[in-house]
Amino acid sequence: MQYVREFHGLPAFTVPPFAHPAELPDPAAVAWRFQCGPYESDEDYHVCWERFVGNVELEKVRAVILGFPWYDFDGGGGERYLTELSSRFTSLEAVFLGDVEDDEAMISTIGQSDLSPFLEAFPGLRELAVRGGEGLDFPVTGHRELRVLRVESGGLPREAAAHIAAAELPALERLELWLGDDEYGGGTTVEDLAPLLAGVGKPNLRHLGVQNSPVQDEIAAAFASAPVVAQLTSLSLSMGTLSDAGAEALLRGQPLTHLELLDLSHHFLSRDMMLRLWTTLEPAGVRVHLRGRSDEDEDLLEFAEEDHGRYVAVAE
Numbered sequence: 001m002q003y004v005r006e007f008h009g010l011p012a013f014t015v016p017p018f019a020h021p022a023e024l025p026d027p028a029a030v031a032w033r034f035q036c037g038p039y040e041s042d043e044d045y046h047v048c049w050e051r052f053v054g055n056v057e058l059e060k061v062r063a064v065i066l067g068f069p070w071y072d073f074d075g076g077g078g079e080r081y082l083t084e085l086s087s088r089f090t091s092l093e094a095v096f097l098g099d100v101e102d103d104e105a106m107i108s109t110i111g112q113s114d115l116s117p118f119l120e121a122f123p124g125l126r127e128l129a130v131r132g133g134e135g136l137d138f139p140v141t142g143h144r145e146l147r148v149l150r151v152e153s154g155g156l157p158r159e160a161a162a163h164i165a166a167a168e169l170p171a172l173e174r175l176e177l178w179l180g181d182d183e184y185g186g187g188t189t190v191e192d193l194a195p196l197l198a199g200v201g202k203p204n205l206r207h208l209g210v211q212n213s214p215v216q217d218e219i220a221a222a223f224a225s226a227p228v229v230a231q232l233t234s235l236s237l238s239m240g241t242l243s244d245a246g247a248e249a250l251l252r253g254q255p256l257t258h259l260e261l262l263d264l265s266h267h268f269l270s271r272d273m274m275l276r277l278w279t280t281l282e283p284a285g286v287r288v289h290l291r292g293r294s295d296e297d298e299d300l301l302e303f304a305e306e307d308h309g310r311y312v313a314v315a316e
Helices: 045-055 116-121 158-166 191-197 216-223 227-231 244-252 271-284 298-303
Strands: 010-014 031-034 063-066 094-097 127-131 148-152 174-178 207-211 234-236 261-263 287-289
Touching (some): 031 045, 158 174, 191 207, 216 244, 244 271, 271 287
Parallel strands (some): 031 063, 063 094, 094 127, 127 148, 148 174, 207 234, 261 287
């Protein structure tokens, strides 16, 4: 995990410690990133926040990125700082919750919370990115204006995934879910994703990623006949445990030639299957990403008593 350098089409600007107001940029020109280090010489994050809200025209701020320590191993809820000032953040369009690097916290320990109050407070929000899944929940009632939703997790709670799948998001164009490993809080099944696969509640969805799953073959098989595929221009089943069985299901299922991109990166496909995917889909104009071919880990078979040695890209 690394800090984002750009968000919502804006350069990420980390609020410098002890900064004078004259040193700060135009409120609408950057994505304001808040990150306070763990050392005694660093500015206290409460002080940093108060200085920001006291000196910046919040009515012009378009994007905010909350990092450490707003989101660390002690839990989430940092979005409440924004919610409490929603009457002033009148132009806020995009928020990233949990922009935390590996040396600050493992993704499996980044806590989140129920996002219902936050989404209700910002009806005009267009983009939401979330890193970490522990404690995360999402309102089934959804959100009217959200265009982009991205959840990066080493273990997305099953209930949260099901709620996102069922949520009414009529404006949503891009959705990306990292489901993660069962041992780190995951466990989402194909059945939990049924409304999403059926294309319910998200009529404008064009890019869909259901990624980083230990049951990627089952998910691929479900997409082989899922109604939502017909409305997509790109599909990502990357980062998971995809094998030849899942790829075979995709090739034998409904046509995928209308897609511009099929991303299967980080996979466990044979070279013969990789060649079949390329020769079947690329002549039809579909870009097929097959980066990150991996071999099964024999230690998983021997010590974890798994039925295969495949693993997701992001877990701990």
